[in-house]
Amino acid sequence: MEQGNRDALDAKAYLALKGLRKRYGDREVVCGVDLPIARGELVCLLGPSGCGKTTTLNLVAGFAEPDAGSIVVDGEAVERLPPHRRNMGMVFQNYALFPHLSAFENIAFGLRLRKLGADEIERKVHSALALTHLEGFERSLPRQLSGGQQQRVALARALVIEPTVLLLDEPFSNLDAKLRRTMRDEVREIQRRTGITTIFVTHDQEEALAISDRVAVMSGGAIEDVGTPFAIYHRPRSRFVASFVGDLNEIPGPVYLRPEILDVRPAGGEPSASRRHLNGTLEGVTFLGARRRYTVHCASISATIIAEGAGTGADTLSVGDHVIVEWDPADALTLPTA
Amino acid sequence: MRRPYALALLVPALAVLVVFLVIPLVNLLVTSFHAFSSTQGITSRWTFENYTRFLFDRFYLDVLVRTLRVGLETTVLCALLGYPVALFLQQTRGATRNWLTLLLLSPLLVSMVIRAYGWVIILGRNGPIPLYTEGAIIVGLVHVSLAYMVLPVLASLEQIDPSVLRAAASLGASPLTTFRRVTLPLTFPGLLAGCVIVFSLSVSAFVTPSILGGTRVKLLSTYIYDQVVSLLNWPYGSAIGFVLIAVSTIALLVFSRVLRKSQTEVVLG
Numbered sequence: 001m002e003q004g005n006r007d008a009l010d011a012k013a014y015l016a017l018k019g020l021r022k023r024y025g026d027r028e029v030v031c032g033v034d035l036p037i038a039r040g041e042l043v044c045l046l047g048p049s050g051c052g053k054t055t056t057l058n059l060v061a062g063f064a065e066p067d068a069g070s071i072v073v074d075g076e077a078v079e080r081l082p083p084h085r086r087n088m089g090m091v092f093q094n095y096a097l098f099p100h101l102s103a104f105e106n107i108a109f110g111l112r113l114r115k116l117g118a119d120e121i122e123r124k125v126h127s128a129l130a131l132t133h134l135e136g137f138e139r140s141l142p143r144q145l146s147g148g149q150q151q152r153v154a155l156a157r158a159l160v161i162e163p164t165v166l167l168l169d170e171p172f173s174n175l176d177a178k179l180r181r182t183m184r185d186e187v188r189e190i191q192r193r194t195g196i197t198t199i200f201v202t203h204d205q206e207e208a209l210a211i212s213d214r215v216a217v218m219s220g221g222a223i224e225d226v227g228t229p230f231a232i233y234h235r236p237r238s239r240f241v242a243s244f245v246g247d248l249n250e251i252p253g254p255v256y257l258r259p260e261i262l263d264v265r266p267a268g269g270e271p272s273a274s275r276r277h278l279n280g281t282l283e284g285v286t287f288l289g290a291r292r293r294y295t296v297h298c299a300s301i302s303a304t305i306i307a308e309g310a311g312t313g314a315d316t317l318s319v320g321d322h323v324i325v326e327w328d329p330a331d332a333l334t335l336p337t338a
Numbered sequence: 339m340r341r342p343y344a345l346a347l348l349v350p351a352l353a354v355l356v357v358f359l360v361i362p363l364v365n366l367l368v369t370s371f372h373a374f375s376s377t378q379g380i381t382s383r384w385t386f387e388n389y390t391r392f393l394f395d396r397f398y399l400d401v402l403v404r405t406l407r408v409g410l411e412t413t414v415l416c417a418l419l420g421y422p423v424a425l426f427l428q429q430t431r432g433a434t435r436n437w438l439t440l441l442l443l444s445p446l447l448v449s450m451v452i453r454a455y456g457w458v459i460i461l462g463r464n465g466p467i468p469l470y471t472e473g474a475i476i477v478g479l480v481h482v483s484l485a486y487m488v489l490p491v492l493a494s495l496e497q498i499d500p501s502v503l504r505a506a507a508s509l510g511a512s513p514l515t516t517f518r519r520v521t522l523p524l525t526f527p528g529l530l531a532g533c534v535i536v537f538s539l540s541v542s543a544f545v546t547p548s549i550l551g552g553t554r555v556k557l558l559s560t561y562i563y564d565q566v567v568s569l570l571n572w573p574y575g576s577a578i579g580f581v582l583i584a585v586s587t588i589a590l591l592v593f594s595r596v597l598r599k600s601q602t603e604v605v606l607g
Contacts, residue, residue: 088508
């Protein structure tokens with residue numbers, strides 16, 4: 001990023017991470033993270049385990065102190081404040097509800113510490129319960145609630161204190177796939193409605209693309225690429241980013257091809273002039289419901305290519321067939337640092 | 339596992355308990371309702387006099403109160419001294435922790451008699467806590483019982499998910515508030531278990547009180563010993579024993595009720 005551009009972003013940033021570094025023993029886990037985040041924006045930190053995303057989140061929350069760099073919230077440096085003075089809401093992977101308190105008391109916990117009146121606590125907790133569709137569960141203990149309900153209580157508990165920033169640490173990874181998508185949409189909806197600036201940590205690229213205003217892909221303790229989900233998927237800055245946010249075929253050139261731009265058809269017939277193609281042998285077909293996934297071995301480049309097509313219609317191709325893999329060259333990814 | 343097999347696993351332990359605890363206890367209970375004569379020993383006459391003698395004797399009631407007081411004070415001291423130790427142990431790892439645990443258990447590796455005589459030498463007659471006082475007995479009992487308080491508390495500390503404590507911090511709780519509102523209530527079960535064990539051990543202890551209390555401060559267990567061994571009055575000794583069991587059970591129930599009540603107060607307060 002150009003210096004002038006970055007200053008402009010920093011200036012309007014509500015939350016800014018500047019040159020954050022953190023070392024544990026010999027290993028530098030976070031090495032120079034810069035990330036300006038606008039007010040009301042939801043930014044995902046996406047990366048494989050050990051990439052430093054959770055440590056970065058812990059630095060923001062105050063559970064670890066950075067060796068260098070600063071964290072600015074609304075113009076105020078907070079990196080030396082203990083977590084209980086930062087007024088940030090956090091939702092944890094394993095919910096981290098207080099097991100001895102009812103859902104109501106869990107949500108009221110932060111409000112009681114703020115010495116609010118009983119009426120006000122009652123009012124705020126009830127509106128948080130309504131926001132997270134938890135009416136009727138006030139008296140339940142965490143162990144009496146399902147995973148999704150527990151995660152809603154955790155979210156309500158974090159939001160009710162009206163935090164400056166909301167931090168979500170892999171909040172859906174303990175939920176089953178269907179519930180995960182529902183919760184994801186719900187969280188996004190609540191985040192939009194409350195307009196709260198949010199950092200979301202995940203290793204699930206689909207989740208990151210679906211929920212974020214911007215995605216920051218991390219690797220080796222640094223941010224490798226930041227951008228809108230569309231830009232990250234279609235114009236990634238590096239091969240690592242391209243292959244982390246989606247499946248990627250690499251053929252000599254090098255040319256990078258996403259599976260969904262490839263068409264697989266039986267060998268023979270005229271290749272279209274405007275399109276590029278490779279000959280190969282079909283090694284496998286996996287039916288995924290909405291899509292079919294083809295594995296094609298191309299002997300000419302000694303590579304295996306993955307292609308995806310619609311799941312409709314009968315299977316016309318079978319394993320062992322000679323096939324042609326075709327694509328429009330305009331659809332190939334171009335990487336600035338290939 | 340099917341139920342019959344599961345129950346079979348209990349049989350050996352159950353057999354030991356029945357043969358060596360339940361049957362002798364029932365036997366003693368029966369004995370405690372028999373009359374005793376210094377010339378004939380245990381007679382066949384049924385009577386309540388062993389119990390009425392105890393309950394209407396001011397002297398024995400004082401001993402009972404003293405026994406319960408020593409038990410309670412030992413328990414409270416163990417809780418106050420043991421909780422910080424458990425907190426410290428929870429935060430250490432590896433070799434340090436193993437050595438500290440060994441140190442904690444080391445009083446149990448020494449014979450009770452030797453340990454008590456050790457305290458006789460340390461305490462002396464003119465020290466801050468002189469021998470043959472309740473204080474001396476409590477020191478000796480705390481020394482043996484501390485591990486029984488620390489280990490259950492440590493076990494319940496270990497069960498607390500560290501992210502729960504982080505959640506409290508993120509909601510604005512200082513470390514002290516987090517301790518008071520989260521850690522302490524979550525370790526009440528361990529604390530309660532520790533209190534039950536320490537109290538039961540203390541009120542029934544014999545060797546430590548008889549050496550450190552001498553002839554001046556006697557607890558109930560010493561009197562039971564006197565009745566049974568010196569006077570051969572088994573019926574009266576058994577009766578005192580059952581009164582002690584009954585009273586300490588009631589004391590434990592009251593104690594746990596109070597603890598549970600204070601737990602809800604901490605939670606809501």
